[in-house]
Amino acid sequence: MADYCAPLCDMRFLLNDVFRIPSRYAELPKLAGILDDGIADAILEEAGRITAAVVAPLNRSGDEEGCSWQDGKVTTPAGFPEAYRAYAQGGWPGVGGDPAFGGMGMPKVIAAQIEEMVNAANLSFGLYPMLTAGACLAIHMHGSEALKQAYLPPMHEGRWSGSMCLTEPQAGTELGLIKTRAEPGADAAFRLYGTKIFITGGEHDLTENIVHLVLARLPDAPPGPKGISLFLVPKFLVDADGRVGERNAVSCGSIEHKMGIKASSTCVMNFDGATGYLVGEPHRGLAAMFTMMNYERLGVGIQGLALGERSYQTALAYARERVQGKGPGGATAGKGADPILVHPDVRRMLLTMKALNEGGRAFSTYVATQLDIARYGSDAALRERAESLVALLTPVVKAFLTDMGLETTVHGQQVLGGHGYVREWGQEQLVRDCRITQIYEGTNGIQALDLLARKVGGSAGALCSLFTAEIRGFVDADADGLAEFADPLIEAVQQLEELTTWLLEQARTDPDALGAASVEYLHVFGYTAYAYMWARMARTALDLQGQDEFASAKLATARFYFARLLPRTASLIASIRSGSGSLKVDEAWF
Template sequence: MADYEAPLREMRFLLNEVFDAPALWARLPALAEAADPDTVDAILEEMGKLAANTLEPINRSGDEEGCSWNEGVVTTPQGFAEAYRTYSEGGWGALLGNPQYGGMGMPKMLGVQVEEMVCAANISFALYPVLTNGACLAIDAHASEALKERYLPQMYSGEWAGAMNLTEPHAGTDLGIIRTRAEPQDDGSYAITGTKIFITGGEQDLSENIIHLVLAKLPDAPAGPRGISLFLVPKIQVNEDGSLGERNGVHCGSIEHKMGIKASATCVMNFDGAKGWLVGELNKGLAAMFTMMNYERLGVGIQGLGASERSYQSAVDYARERLQSRSPGGAAAPEKSADPIIVHPDVRRMLLTQKAFIGAGRALSTYVAQWLDIAKFGEGDEQVHAEGMVALLTPVAKAFFTDKGLDCTVLGQQVFGGHGYIREWGQEQLVRDVRIAQIYEGTNGIQALDLMGRKTVANGGALFQLFADDVQAFIDQQSGNAAMAEFIQPLAAELENLREVTAAVIDAAKNDPHAVGAASVEYLHLIGYVGYAFMWARMAAVALEKQDADAFYRSQVQTARFFFARLLPQTAALSKSVLAGSDTLMQLDAGLF
């Protein structure tokens, strides 16, 4: 398998030329000083090295060895502890953290590029710091000042890690029926008792302590999701002076044996009267946890993006070297026994599909991160606007990135032919590793329901209109640019179709209780394709002016043309499926399946 090389040119192109991130950061006071161009560039460069030289080399061995469990003790694969120490000593856990507690306060637009590199190099490793980052975000947003001061500095430093505990054996999507209980104690703490499953990094040998965020209910809590509270439960209790004290009543009952991400410990966690502390308000824990969940959902989407990039790099390298048959247009390498397979149209179709989805996905992740930065650091109407955009686009990013992530890794595997099915080439591991991304942090079907139901139908399309307005503004801006007509005209047509489909589902939902569920997955893919078209049009607008001087820009323009010609037409089928309604889905009797 080809060595991983961080796509720094593509990342810099997006940050500096497509989105002009430095201009945004300069006008946001909290970012103006921290995110200076030289610092940002150095961070990208250093993570590229760390991903390629430290994280990627233990990816395959980590998969082969996996995590082990012995009487409650979890051991990660060889090399992971050393890599985690290197990662932490480099300050990477503090990158997006609050400077008041030792964080660097960097923008999310930079953060998503860093996350992609870590995920491309080693998804299993990435999960440990990503869960810690999410836990820090929830603590910073909702916990008391005392809890922030006690826990955040050590979590940013990597000395302590984080984990989130939601799912129970009987309660996955429907968290309102959780059974974990929290009993108030005289000292202001709570005794937490219950069992949680599928807990990433619930136990490991990487950090001195693990800080669990746990959803639980008080004995007198209201029924359903309105009765859920959030608690901070350390694996090892923390003394008043910040030192570690006694072991808390938190233990790992077992770890799961999984299809992929085998170097990530997925734990069953038992809480036996463990001492915990309330985060946020009583009975409002679900809202507090969603601060973390929404962060993780974009992060999970980036896992799909990272795996796609890793698969693509290896597939391109293989296609350039593998000799099979002659080009339909005549021998491309007459001095050799056959031509490299990259000359064949179907191989080029697979590689270009990967390249087009990856490029648009990276751009859309940066676009979403831009709105996250404005939502966090902006003010007034601009901040409210950004929050609406984040709400709409988060389920799209999570689900569409990961659906296309699986598609892209399968394409990369297919380029290898039989060798793609063999362990030593690495492609089969990427397929296995990325598959979970469509499932955890809310399955992609649930993301689609969220997008269609809560984020679109429930508000009469108000959030959708924010996105549509932004696309329309770009179309209007480019309307006089003849060179951009090949992209602007189809983008305008797709936007109008999306508006019509959105309005049709909103109208259908007034009388059909199944309308939202029947339309949701295809609708999410439809808005995903239009979002990707918007991104490629924005990239093309920059690249067209520079393509004569630099092959990189020519590549961007040609990939944009491929996307518009060969991939975007799938919106026609998706639209027809959405508009078909719910009848054919719901008429078949359950006993006839």
């Protein structure tokens, strides 16, 4: 497999040129000055170094060895504990954490780039700090001051890690069905009883303590999702001085044997009267957990992007080296064959990968900026607008980036032909690892239904209009010299708006209309959102054209996206407009 190299040039292009993050964030009082003096560049440079040198080399060996379980203990693959300590020494688990509790204080837009790097280097490894960062966010936003003081500093430091315990055997998507219960105990603590499954990082040997955030029901809880509370349950109890004490009554019953991410421990966790502490208000646990989940869903989308980037780097290196066949104009003078990069179909696959990766990176960066504005903005109206965009775009960034991530990893495997199917080059592992991103943190079908039925339908189309109005505003403000990108972008926006109106009208008389169209609708939305990102990147590249090859390559990729990928929406729209009738078949016919 080709060595991983963080795409720092593209990240800097997005942060500094397209979205102008340093100047924009200088206007946010809580972030003013935090990115001055090249701090962001230095952080990204060092993150690129450690992920390439320390984390990436363990990707294949970690997959081959996997995690092991014996007598309740989970052992990660060789090298993982040492790599995690090195990662923690750099402060990376707390990159987005509050400095008051030992974090770096970086905004999400910076943390998102680091997430891409660590997940591209080694997705299994990246899941451990990702869950920790999400748990820290939930504790910071909803926990008591005592919980923050006791748990956030060692978690930001990387000495302790976190997990998110939601799913139960009978309760996956419908969390209102959970049975884990919490009974009041002494000293404001509770005793938790129940079993959770599919818990990423529920048990391992990387940190001295693991902090579980657990959804459970209090004795007086009303039925359904409104009766769920959130509890902090440490693996080891913590004394008044912050020292790790005796083992809590929480244990790992087994680990799953999976298709991919084999170096990430996916655990069955048993709570047998475990001591836990209420996070937030009683019966409001789901709202608190969604604080974490919205960030995690962006993070999962970034995982799909990251694996696509890793696959692209390997495929490109192979295509430049592998000599096979003659190009359309005949073989290069004096040679019997050419590198496969000269073949049009190989270029089609590589350009598809490049366009989807760079479009996805721009889109995830855009959503990260909205999360930052919603959290740190001083203007109430701007915060409310950003919160609305986050609500609308979270299911898109999770599902579309991971769907495109799988397509991209498969293209990368295909470029290598038979060598992509065997282990040597690592492409088959990327395909296997990427597959889970479409499933966990809410399957992509559920994300699509959330987008269309809840966000778009629930707002009578207003949320969609908020986003499309921004796109129209961009075109109106920057139309000069941008017609080759602006014209198809506006056409795509108009088609999305008309499709949205038509679907909401259909839903008035057909209860299956939205469910039947949701996945295709999300893809239409995703391709349109990427078109907006590509138009913004093209606008910036046009200003830089002639200065370097980077801008010329960016424009060429933008033209490929608009010519070869955005037209996919035509078939998706035709499928949606065929209606739900073809799905209404007798169950016995399956």
